Amino acid sequence: MAAVTDNTRGDMTDPPGGRSSAPRAGSRSTETWKREIIRQLKHRDRNQHAMYQDLIRFYTQLLEKSSMAKGILSCTSRRPSSDSSNSLSSLLHQNNQLKKTTGELAYQVVELQQQIKIKECVLEEQHASLSEAERLWTGAFNARQELQERVAQVQEENTALKAEYDALLQRQSQAEAELREGKVRGGHLLEDMIHMKQQAAARMNNRNERRSRAREAHLQKELQSAARSKVTIDSCSSAPTSRSTSPKSEEQNESNERGHTRLFRSASATSPRILSSIRELFHRKRRGHSVCSQEEDLMIPVGFCLSARVPARARQVLEAHEQGINAVRFSSSSDLLATGGTDRVIKLWEVRGGSLSHRATLDGSTEGITCIDFDPAGSRILAASYDKSALLWRLDNSVPKLTLTGHSRKVTAARFSTLLHQVVTGSADRTIRLWDLQRAACVQVSEVASFCSDLVCSENCIISGHFDCKIRVWDTRTVGCVQELPAQGKVTSLDISSDHRQLLSCCRDDCLQLVELRRRSNERMCFRAEGFKCGSDSTKAVISPDGCFLAAGSADGAVYIWNASTGNLETRLPDKHSSSISAVAWSLSGEYVVSVDKSRLAVLWSDF
Template sequence: MAASETSESARAAERLGPTTKTPERWKRHIVRQLNHRDRSQKLMFQDVIGSYIRLLEKSQQRAQITQGLLGSVMRPDMTKATSADSLDIMITRHEHLVTDLKKTTGELAYQVIELQKKIQIRDSVLEEQHARMFELKSRLGVVESDWSDLQCRVEEVQEGNSVLKQEYDTLLEQHRDMDETFRREKVQGSELLEDIIKGKELAAAQMNNKNEKRVRAREATLKKELETAVKRKVNIDVGFGNLMPTKAAAEKGEFREKTDRRPTRSIRSASVTSPRILDSIKELFEIRKRGSSVSSVEEDLYLPAGVCVVARVPARALHILDAHELGINAVKFSPNSKLLATGGTDRVIKLWDVRAGRLISRGTLEGSNGGITSIEFDPTGTKILAASYDKSALFWKLDECAPKFTLTGHSRKVTAAKFKCSLRHVVTGSADRTVKLWDLQRAACTRTIDVLSYCSDLVCSEYFVVSGHFDKKIRFWDSRSSSCTKEETLLGKVTSLDMSPDHRQLLSCVRDECLQVIDLRMSNARSSFRADGFKCGSDSSKAIFSPDGNYVAAGSADGAVYIWNVNSGNLETCLPGMHCSSIDAVSWSLSGEFFVSVDKSRRAVLWSDI
């Protein structure tokens, strides 16, 4: 009611407002506040007002009913008894109605009290909301001030970014200019290097031509002198006793000079050219003994360690050990068969003495920055050449732990490194599809041969290099001219190559699960060696000839060693049970007595027929 009266007074004030001549501002303000209060609080009291109106309506209705009942009681046509009874009944009913009205009034009063409580609760909630709104407004002011500060900082950062962007663009332009300059200089450097290499190759070719001309001229002169000497009579008291053919050299058609020179008598001859003939013959023998290479005194005095007459087929394991911390990739016996070298992915080469059927640690060669892929002893057994995953080949002396020098120049891992016959030159093959020739005296690359495929292994002679590749081809190269003279196509990737002791046969291990032997005298003649269970374990699996050339051996992916007879083509033996993983490499001692196999689980096994 108060709210409705307030709203009516406010509306009356608004109606009267325009009629006044000079309305005051405070009155209008009061009217606006009253209207606002009416609008804001009307909803909260709407239930109370409705309940109150319904209560009034019920009260009026009941009053009317009561008046009607009383009027009917007071009618004159009713008898006294009937009126008394009906009066009692009406009084009773009226009392019941009054009681019901009282109950209803109490309930309505209770509802009014509950509604008042709800109004108080809503007022408290509204006050809390007003307090929260005030707090939020204050926080909003703080946030707005922070936002303005951040906007200022964003503008500053954007300005700094624009400055940095300009500097970056300037540096990028400078970098492009410098990169272009670097590329031009690199191209010029490569062209200059190619010119230098071509000049050196031309000089080497000229020197070789001169040497060949000199040798041919000397041979022609010697031939003429010999023809002249044959035509003339010569009296010789003592013959060529100081020139004795050795048994090994006689088989090759060569002679060597005796080391124990005996006193000889002078040669009486009617020809003045006789001493020159003897000197020429001596020089010719020396040239034939050394070949066309220029060797040191140590190499001239070097004699082979020996030749294996019959290789023993291994039958049982003498010694089993974990030779490295990681897998083993390469193994090789020294020429004297008393020393073994193993190389693994743990970046070291370990040396082992073979004593009484056991492998006894002798030392470690360090210096490689990657795993070892192949090992090669020089014929003297005092030097080791190894290929590595760190794109280089390393050269050690056995009495030194650190490498004497490192041959770098490949762009990917070096898969094979081998000595040439002169012992002063090395050949390396790499996954970068190149074969390089090196001069050990200068530790420099003298020639690079570009190949069309990944080089997995190679073997070499004095003038030729044979390489095996992943494109299923074996290529023969003339190392003097870097030209490919012949290609042999196989049925799978070539993983390794090995040359027979007499240099007449070439063994290749192929990923089509077989070994192939090519007769170098008749390239069309091939022999394949297969066996049930034999499987090439990896792209670097090695197969070898026995020292006498009668057998070929290789390790399988199932951890067994397979040995075939070259002459019959049959499987000679299979040695299972000692390896628990794929065998990567095998080696046969030059004496033919011992055989070693290594696998990827760092195990090395020494075999023999005893």
């Protein structure tokens, strides 16, 4: 603005003369141009004052210098020619300086423009990054809202599930209470049923005793009346009494006397009426509640083994059952073998010439077989089952002849007693029961404090093994435990020697224990071997028929045989079983040993 004022003043102080009109017109146009430039510059300064402040300052100076140069030139043109030569050089010098200054200013203007463009690019990038950040922030905000909505929904679902869980927990508590009440009622009903059966058995026993005493009294009366009556004996029907009897008839009479035992020495005992009465008495006795036939009552003599032979090799390996085998037993004649497993059947095998051939299959059990036993005559077979019962078969019939029910849990052991028509069972319900086969009823119950795993029978006593590491001896006459023998661990099986002098027990601590029963000290010997391991809670071990060896199957699939007198391992029979051996049986003839396992295999071993 100062430059503009100076130029105006210069124009107004021009020298007087007639030639001043043209310069004045030029000065007006110059002033109009300046005002326009100033107006634009002010407008630009208002818009970009901070950015172009330096440029405006330099440009204003340039305009001032340019205006001064034009004023000087105009003054010079109005001066006399004499002064033009002197001032021309100075004007040219000033013009060069102005051009130089103008170039520098233009260069600075270009540089500033480039810096402006760079800053504008940076500003655009910042705007773009700001937009991207705003977009990301918007997405994150939306995701946060969605997550909050999801959290609220999950909380609602959790609240509903918690309410359902509380309701289910309450129903479960009610169901458990009802179950406990049902178990209590079931226990009471079972006790009532057992009590009723015991009462029924006692009433039946009393009735049978009264009938027996009545029959005996009636028979005594008939015998007394027959003894008082006179009987005429014909010569053809009676034995000759004269000395002229032939030797042949005497030998026949002697043989008859040896073959039959006379109940009465009186001649009246041969009366047809007495014989018919005695015959009818025995027939009535057998027609009662007996499930045994006359042939079963006869005790067939059983052979004994003088010397058992230690097996050396496998004679036959076969898949005896469709599932695992739990029990194996030889008959008293050693020519018949029985196996029972979890497939709910018992299979009978004939042993001939060192091989096993299938003879028959006995079914009727609803669950797996746990134990097998032959009667001394070899005509019947008894089995314990998981279905809480014991079953009795005749060997000529595949249908069970008798089913003994009364246990509340699985039956783990079933044996024929030394008394005729009696069997003993042991169960997981911690009871031992004595059964009368003639009446198909339980006549004695012994409660135990532990799970019964196996049992054997001796004269007037029952020996049972339990999971509380004890062996108990029960007297059947006093119905009580008379002795407790400690064991090394959980008892899995028991076996008694043929002379009833030694008891073998197999325990879960991988040890066999042999106890002397006839000595008060109950001396015992333990048998162990490297590699032998009791495979399950029902592993069965046996004594050889002569009592010289012990045999048991191991979890590694091998049969271990010990010498009973020395305690040393006699032999080990490997490589035939691929799984744990569950039971071993030794034939009464001493020739064969059979081992069975959980993988359906049965192996026949012998020494030849």
